[in-house]
Every structure is written in C-alpha cells, then in structure tokens.
C-alpha cells in the first residue's frame with residue numbers, strides 16, 4: 001500500500017502543470033462544458049480553445065493528428081493522475097481542465113429516434129423534438145434490411161445535428177438486442193422479436209446506419225474507423241425478465257445452459273459485434289448462472305473482446321454496480337458497514353474483468369481506493385480509458401468531423417425523416433385477417449366512419465418507451481378524419497378498460513357508420529421496462545367492448561391492435577362480425593396516417609409477425625423464470641419461440657396477409673453438398689431419437705472447417721392478384737429428421753420484395769452451410785450435421801431437401 005501511495009504522489013507531481021488562475025476561470029465557464037452543455041464547443045483539439053486556456057496545443061501528443069489514435073489515447077491517459085483518471089470512468093466524465101479535456105456525458109439513447117431519456121440529450125426551444133420512428137418491434141415486422149439501416153442513418157443524422165447544436169451526445173446506448181424468450185416480457189416493444197438471427201440482422205443494420213461513415217465501412221484498421229455516432233448493443237446477456245410476480249431484474253439469476261447461451265442469448269450480440277462492428281456493448285442487471293453479467297470475465301473479456309474482437313468499450317447498465325451490492329448481494333453480506341466499504345472498493349476489480357465505463361458513480365467514487373488497496377492494477381484503468389478515448393477520437397470529438405459539420409436544425413424533423421417514419425409503420429403493419437376482402441375500404445362508399453376504442457385518439461402511446469419528444473403526431477382520429485365524417489368514442493376509459501359505461505356510446509356510433517374501426521390493445525401501463533405481463537389477454541372490458549360494438553355495427557368492422565407482445569384475440573379471429581384485423585405495434589409519431597393509408601388501400605400491407613402469438617393458456621404452463629427454450633417434458637413445459645414450440649397458436653411467427661396473392665417458383669436449387677474431411681477433422685457423434693436415421697458420419701465441428709461450402713437458389717415471386725404489393729420471403733432450414741432435442745426449424749434468411757400486379761421478380765439467395773445448416777449441441781459444440789436437411793420457404797409454401805454428405 002505504501003508503494004502505491006508513493007507512486008501516486010510521484011505521478012501527481014510529474015503531471016502537475018501550472019496553469020494560470022485566469023485560464024482556469026475560462027476553462028470552468030466555457031471550454032470544459034464539452035458537447036452537451038449547450039456551449040459552442042466544437043472539438044477538443046481546436047487550437048483557439050487551447051490558446052484561450054493559456055495552453056499550447058502543439059505540445060499535447062493527444063492532439064497530434066499525425067499519431068495513431070492508440071498513441072494519442074495513450075498520451076492523454078499517461079498525462080493524468082490516478083485521481084483524474086477515475087473521474088473519467090463514470091457516464092458523467094468530469095474531464096481534466098488542466099489538460100484542456102472537457103467534460104463528456106456518455107449516456108444518450110436513440111432506440112427509435114433521438115431520445116431524451118439519457119442526460120446527454122435534451123430538447124428545448126432550439127430543437128423542440130426529433131423524429132420518433134415506430135417502436136422496434138413494428139419496424140422489425142417490415143423484414144426489410146435497407147429500411148432498418150436507413151432509419152439508423154436518419155437517426156444518426158438528427159443526433160449529429162443536435163450534437164452540433166450542443167443538445168446531444170455522440171454515444172448512444174441503443175439498440176436493445178435481447179431475444180424475446182417469453183411473451184410476457186415487458187420490453188418486447190424495444191426489441192426485434194424472438195428469432196436470434198432476425199434480431200442479429202436487425203442489430204447489425206441499425207448499428208451500421210447509426211455508426212458508418214460512407215466510404216469508410218471497410219477500413220483496414222477497424223480501431224480507427226470513423227464513426228458517425230457510436231452505438232451500443234444491450235443488455236448482455238440472457239436479460240429478459242423485468243418484473244414478473246415480484247421477481248425483478250435486480251435480483252434475478254438466469255439459469256441458462258451453454259447450449260441456449262450460444263444458440264439464442266449470445267447470438268445477436270455476436271452478430272452485432274462481428275457483422276455490425278458496434279463500438280460498445282452494455283452488460284445487464286441480472287446474473288447468469290450465479291454471476292452478475294458485469295462481473296463475469298468469461299462473458300466480457302473472453303467472449304466480447306477475445307472471441308469477437310470488439311472495437312470499442314463495455315459499459316454497465318445504469319447503477320448495475322449498486323445492484324450488485326444491494327440487489328444481488330454479490331460476494332457477501334453488505335449489512336456491515338465496514339464490509340460494505342471493502343466490498344465497494346472491490347468493485348473496481350470489474351475493470352480487470354473488462355467493464356470499461358460505469359453508468360453510475362461506483363467507479364468514480366471507489367476505484368482510487370481500490371488501486372491504493374492493491375485490488376486493481378492502474379494499468380487496467382489505463383486500458384479502459386484508452387478504449388473510451390479511441391471511440392471519442394473516431395467520433396471526431398478531438399479533431400472535429402468536417403463531414404457532419406453542416407448538419408443543423410434543418411436536419412432534425414425534416415420532411416424526409418417524417419416520411420420515413422410513416423413508411424416504416426406502413427411497412428411493418430401486419431394484416432392478420434381480411435374476410436371477403438373487406439380491406440382495403442372503398443373510400444367512395446364510405447361517408448361516415450365510427451372511430452372507437454381506447455387507442456382511437458392515441459398519441460403518446462404510439463411512440464412507446466425510450467422515445468424523445470416527437471416532431472408532431474398524427475393520431476388515428478386525425479388521419480381517419482380526412483376520409484369522411486368521423487364519430488369518435490373511446491369505448492373504454494383507457495387500455496385498462498376498468499369501466500363498461502363507455503361501451504354504449506361506442507355501439508351507438510357503430511350503428512350509424514358505414515365502417516367501424518376499433519382501436520384496442522395495450523400500452524406502457526401493461527407492458528414496459530420494470531413491468532412484465534401476467535397474461536396475454538386484452539385488459540379489462542376490452543374484449544366485451546369489441547364484441548358488443550362489432551355486433552351492432554352497420555358497416556364492416558376493422559379491429560386494429562396496438563401492442564408489442566402478442567395478444568390472444570382468438571375471439572376476434574373467430575368472430576364473423578369482425579371482418580378484418582390489423583396489428584400496428586406502436587407505430588410511431590405518424591402511426592395514424594400509416595394505419596389509414598393501409599385501411600384505404602394507399603399501401604398494401606406486407607409486414608410479418610416477429611413474435612409468436614400464443615394462446616392465453618400458454619403462460620399457465622410455464623413460469624417466466626424458466627430460461628430453457630426446449631420443452632421440458634418432465635415438468636410439462638412447452639417449448640419457447642417458433643423454433644421449439646410446436647403447439648397451437650393464435651398467429652404463428654412470420655404470419656401476415658396481403659391484399660394480393662403471390663406464387664413462388666423455385667429456380668436452380670442446388671440439392672446436395674459433399675464435404676470430405678481431412679485427417680485433422682473428425683466425425684462427431686450426435687444424439688438421435690432414432691438411430692435408424694443416423695448417418696455413418698453424423699456431424700463435424702464447425703470450428704474445424706473452413707466453412708466455404710455454399711448453396712443457393714433463386715425464387716421467382718409472382719404477384720397473381722390484382723394489386724401491387726410487397727412480399728416477405730422467409731427462408732427456414734430444418735435439420736435432418738431424427739436428431740434429438742434440436743429446433744424444428746430456424747430462419748436462415750429473408751428478403752422483402754416489391755412486385756407489381758401480374759408481374760414477377762426473381763430473388764437469388766446464397767447461404768453458407770456452416771451458418772445456415774448448423775446445430776448447437778447440448779454440450780455447446782457448434783456442429784454441421786450430415787443428412788437430409790430441408791429448406792422451406794415461408795409457411796411451407798415450397799420446400800426442398802438438401803443432402804449434406806460428410807465423409808472421412
């Protein structure tokens with residue numbers, strides 16, 4: 001300890017530059033505010049800033065653009081004292097005035113538009129709002145990669161513009177890429193659904209939209225690749241219980257098998273890091289198999305940095321470290337004050353484990369003592385700080401970024417962005433039922449409309465959580481009003497619908513209207529962060545309200561459901577008085593317009609459900625806290641997600657209708673692949689339910705292969721109906737028959753394609769055998785299995801076998 005203190009003192013005296021009190025005053029008042037203080041700060045190494053501060057920029061290596069970012073970050077960190085270093089380790093980094101290093105607020109959010117949830121971003125008279133896109137679950141339903149990326153680009157343009165005006169940061173802790181394992185999860189709205197591959201593809205596209213600077217995507221040195229803004233994939237890992245019947249995320253220990261970890265929970269993060277080249281990952285609140293994720297060297301250092309080679313920093317979820325002490329009581333009892341102090345100090349060991357930045361104050365408050373007590377090497381802090389500063393350098397925080405300099409007020413809430421938000425909602429909306437072509441409504445025949453239900457005049461409900469202040473709202477009521485004379489009735493006192501007294505006026509409206517549109521569903525009072533659902537039904541009197549209105553309606557009845565998770569609406573599916581059903585997720589600031597465009601046929605819906613809609617009884621069969629995805633026969637648990645659940649559903653994953661029909665014709669499919677093993681590659685046994693089916697060489701370890709085996713095919717999609725429209729082709733692979741405990745099918749690719757009525761388009765697909773035909777075994781080996789795999793298009797519209805022959 002004495003030696004540590006000695007080092008500390010030496011370090012301090014070497015580093016103590018003398019700066020005049022005048023310069024310090026200037027620093028405190030202006031130049032240390034940094035980006036998100038509303039000041040006119042442009043970039044750290046702006047020479048005029050330094051001259052204002054009485055410093056000579058040319059003497060600071062970290063401002064020398066001839067040096068590499070690594071060297072510059074090292075120079076900066078080497079100049080700091082230990083006390084100064086620890087002040088930079090929290091989300092509100094304090095800066096180092098004597099070095100001209102300003103404060104920086106790391107916490108901003110941009111899940112589906114620039115949000116003011118984090119302290120790094122705010123709205124005021126100058127920038128009163130930003131474009132609020134649909135929530136992620138609806139945007140995912142579009143199954144359109146270029147849409148996902150384009151939204152990321154629009155959001156980062158607005159973020160960068162707001163940064164230029166001192167209203168926002170450069171580091172955004174979005175997207176949320178946790179797989180929706182259970183339909184009760186309150187945060188489904190934030191996510192891209194239940195399929196790990198789809199979630200991963202969404203993640204890498206959105207991240208690239210936020211981060212990539214055109215023309216530099218494939219830079220050879222990924223550690224110095226420029227960033228438009230920095231994105232963060234969260235919450236790592238196996239995080240999907242918020243608060244279910246008293247079990248909350250701050251205490252929950254997710255018991256997860258290595259198989260499910262590799263196959264489901266880590267997969268989107270791996271794709272986010274490797275395919276998206278994201279510059280940050282956030283660890284979660286929960287424990288995994290007993291260890292808080294932010295304190296797990298295997299999950300952080302070994303996997304994210306080691307196996308996946310992250311170019312960026314790892315941050316904790318906010319106050320995760322406090323959660324470890326007070327929630328998980330990690331590493332012992334904290335009742336004793338003394339023990340608590342020691343423990344708290346011990347948390348700086350997390351730096352050693354790979355967590356670079358603490359959203360909170362634990363690192364800043366306790367790390368200095370940790371070093372003095374010999375609990376963490378100072379070099380680990382240096383390494384974390386370097387990870388942080390390299391990201392800021394890539395963002396232009398030190399040197400400025402001429403590419404984005406001209407972005408300003410005109411780029412936030414621009415016409416194009418508002419249009420893109422509307423387009424995203426239109427593309428995502430899913431047509432679930434359409435008897436006798438009720439939709440689209442024929443506007444000429446419809447003069448009077450009844451627009452009823454708790455969401456009929458939805459505004460804030462349409463933008464969900466992690467929203468900002470939107471540019472404007474177009475509610476359903478507002479949008480439908482431009483199509484005829486509208487009678488509006490709420491029918492319910494809110495989504496809770498605890499009172500049936502408002503049903504009658506809604507029935508009266510429906511009785512006299514040429515068409516009735518019912519807006520029902522959920523909102524953040526039912527499904528939200530820190531709030532999981534207890535059932536899959538519509539709340540309160542909503543079901544009764546819908547049935548009663550439908551029964552007396554004069555014209556056709558259209559039911560529009562706003563929700564993130566699936567709702568058991570079997571009653572509506574079966575009710576002949578309800579002619580059509582649309583799912584509109586939470587459709588963003590222009591949601592009403594998008595729904596009206598679909599209802600009146602200005603847009604032909606093509607969205608597909610990114611989640612299985614289970615029947616209500618499903619949740620009575622298994623607790624939300626059982627993490628396993630495969631069925632557990634001994635406990636009577638059904639499987640989870642379309643990959644492992646084979647029971648009946650209200651609507652399956654991938655479901656969605658159109659106003660037209662499409663026919664598929666398969667072109668030039670390759671039907672077999674031969675793999676000859678070398679001496680160092682071995683056949684691996686795998687378990688078969690029935691050994692009769694087991695081939696002589698059942699499988700080979702994917703890590704042992706070069707994985708250059710590809711197969712491909714073309715699909716001609718013909719629009720055989722009368723309306724132009726977009727079709728989502730979803731491609732699944734099914735493993736050979738007989739393999740024990742594997743998925744029934746898995747998505748390996750998808751493509752949304754627009755086809756004019758009477759015309760056809762051919763889409764070509766190429767797949768890598770290792771990525772598309774592999775299985776993860778119970779022991780977490782990733783294996784390529786020989787035998788007859790099946791490739792299936794959509795809901796088994798077309799399927800064909802592909803024979804994989806592995807020979808020693």
Ligand SMILES: *[C@@H]1O[C@H](CO)[C@@H](O)[C@H](O)[C@H]1NC(C)=O
Nearest residue numbers: 030033037038039040041166
């Ligand atoms: C920023 O610059 C503008 C225009 O040059 C000026 O009006 C404003 O007062 C400056 N703000 C601060 C915080 O220095």
Ligand SMILES: *[C@@H]1O[C@H](CO)[C@@H](O)[C@H](O)[C@H]1NC(C)=O
Nearest residue numbers: 212213214215216217218219
């Ligand atoms: C970067 O590489 C990807 C994948 O190889 C390619 O599709 C893309 O066009 C490349 N971008 C540039 C700017 O070279």
Ligand SMILES: *[C@@H]1O[C@H](CO)[C@@H](O)[C@H](O)[C@H]1NC(C)=O
Nearest residue numbers: 322344360361362364365366
């Ligand atoms: C951290 O330090 C600040 C400033 O000294 C203090 O206000 C705060 O209470 C401390 N928080 C904790 C959790 O120790």
Ligand SMILES: *[C@@H]1O[C@H](CO)[C@@H](O)[C@H](O)[C@H]1NC(C)=O
Nearest residue numbers: 457458459460473475477488
């Ligand atoms: C619809 O909602 C908006 C925004 O909350 C509100 O201003 C308006 O009065 C509502 N319209 C009706 C008819 O209740």
Ligand SMILES: *[C@@H]1O[C@H](CO)[C@@H](O)[C@H](O)[C@H]1NC(C)=O
Nearest residue numbers: 492493497498499500501502
């Ligand atoms: C239902 O609403 C009516 C009208 O607003 C009110 O008179 C009644 O007390 C409410 N009933 C309940 C159970 O809240």
Ligand SMILES: *[C@@H]1O[C@H](CO)[C@@H](O)[C@H](O)[C@H]1NC(C)=O
Nearest residue numbers: 435436437575576577578579
């Ligand atoms: C659909 O149309 C057919 C033929 O007009 C009719 O017999 C049938 O009852 C209709 N179905 C519903 C549910 O309205």
Ligand SMILES: *[C@@H]1O[C@H](CO)[C@@H](O)[C@H](O)[C@H]1NC(C)=O
Nearest residue numbers: 631633638639645646647744
């Ligand atoms: C579906 O699950 C049941 C119960 O676990 C099982 O008996 C049946 O074989 C499964 N069917 C398929 C097609 O996997």
Ligand SMILES: *[C@@H]1O[C@H](CO)[C@@H](O)[C@H](O)[C@H]1NC(C)=O
Nearest residue numbers: 661662663664718719720721
């Ligand atoms: C579409 O495909 C189905 C099934 O293959 C076939 O019965 C039908 O005739 C086709 N329709 C058109 C218009 O090609």
Ligand SMILES: *[C@@H]1O[C@H](CO)[C@@H](O)[C@H](O)[C@H]1NC(C)=O
Nearest residue numbers: 144146147150726752753754
């Ligand atoms: C996919 O999204 C892009 C970007 O919004 C859009 O231009 C395109 O039309 C969409 N594709 C289809 C087939 O809907």
